[in-house]
Amino acid sequence: MKPLSMTTPTDTTIEITRSFDAPISMVWRAHTEPELVKRWLTGPTGLTMPECEIDLRVGGAYRYVWAWDDNRMSAYGTFREIEAERRLLLTETFDIFPDNETLVEQVFGENGGQTVVRMSLHYDSKETRDGVLQSPMDEGLEASYQSLDKLISETV
Amino acid sequence: MSNLDSVFQALSDPTRRAILERLIQGEATVDEIREPFEMSQPSISRHLKVLEQAGLITTRIAGTSRPRRIEPLAFAAIEDWLKQYRAIWQANYERLDGLLEHLKQEDNAK
Numbered sequence: 001m002k003p004l005s006m007t008t009p010t011d012t013t014i015e016i017t018r019s020f021d022a023p024i025s026m027v028w029r030a031h032t033e034p035e036l037v038k039r040w041l042t043g044p045t046g047l048t049m050p051e052c053e054i055d056l057r058v059g060g061a062y063r064y065v066w067a068w069d070d071n072r073m074s075a076y077g078t079f080r081e082i083e084a085e086r087r088l089l090l091t092e093t094f095d096i097f098p099d100n101e102t103l104v105e106q107v108f109g110e111n112g113g114q115t116v117v118r119m120s121l122h123y124d125s126k127e128t129r130d131g132v133l134q135s136p137m138d139e140g141l142e143a144s145y146q147s148l149d150k151l152i153s154e155t156v
Numbered sequence: 157m158s159n160l161d162s163v164f165q166a167l168s169d170p171t172r173r174a175i176l177e178r179l180i181q182g183e184a185t186v187d188e189i190r191e192p193f194e195m196s197q198p199s200i201s202r203h204l205k206v207l208e209q210a211g212l213i214t215t216r217i218a219g220t221s222r223p224r225r226i227e228p229l230a231f232a233a234i235e236d237w238l239k240q241y242r243a244i245w246q247a248n249y250e251r252l253d254g255l256l257e258h259l260k261q262e263d264n265a266k
Contacts, residue, residue, distance in 0.1 A: 002249070002253065004242065004245060004246050004249060006238070006241075006242045006245075008238070011167050011173065012164055012167050012168055014238070014241070016242075016245055018245075018249050020249075020252065020253065020256055021253070021256070022256035022257075022259070022260060026256055026259055026260070026263075027252075027256065029259075030252055030255055030256060030259070036255065036259075039251070039255050040248055040249075040251035040252040040254075040255050041248055042248070042251065043244050043247070043248065044243075044244055044247065045247070097161050100161045100164075100165065123164035123165075123167075123168065
């Protein structure tokens with residue numbers, strides 16, 4: 001099992017980094033072609049993704065539908081920025097929480113023959129609106145959240 | 157998960173983060189919380205309400221005063237959620253490893 005790194009660089013951001021033993025073009029395709037996405041982005045065991053639509057252009061929409069037993073859940077959003085085989089910036093909303101839009105950034109890079117994917121989820125509603133990445137917190141706040149970060153890094 | 161969404165919503169505001177920072181030091185009344193901010197009592201109360209609805213703080217009734225305190229369970233919930241989130245992505249990426257292997261074999265066969 002390849003290690004997955006998960007950090008909380010700010011109090012409203014989650015960052016996940018993982019490397020893959022495949023060329024960047026292939027990893028990019030697996031993230032952007034519906035027939036490929038359906039085969040792996042299925043979350044917890046027991047779910048399938050019967051529907052997947054991706055309109056890969058700036059302003060284009062995407063939609064994922066997961067199914068289990070008689071239940072369905074979907075996520076949808078639009079692409080804000082696209083740099084082919086390098087970076088995606090998109091919004092993400094789950095139908096069960098229609099008021100919570102998350103800004104997701106995926107950066108694809110190469111490192112020693114491996115493809116590294118870094119995914120950042122920004123839960124700050126203001127930054128989601130503005131499409132601006134979060135500035136670092138001031139030192140005072142940083143200090144108060146260190147204990148929380150420590151707790152998370154020890155247990156996650 | 158709905159709880160976590162409201163938690164993140166609550167944490168997205170700098171004033172509310174500063175209020176939490178104050179409460180990490182110990183419980184405080186609304187007037188004490190308000191002191192460092194140039195803000196009316198109604199606006200501070202609104203922020204407190206958002207924090208309380210997210211389960212990040214609770215109100216204690218002490219005679220006529222209503223001190224607020226931090227809710228450690230809420231932070232434990234964030235931690236639990238992060239663990240689950242990590243497990244889901246671990247599973248997704250292991251399936252992706254399998255798919256990529258498959259695609260590489262297909263490419264080689266061509």
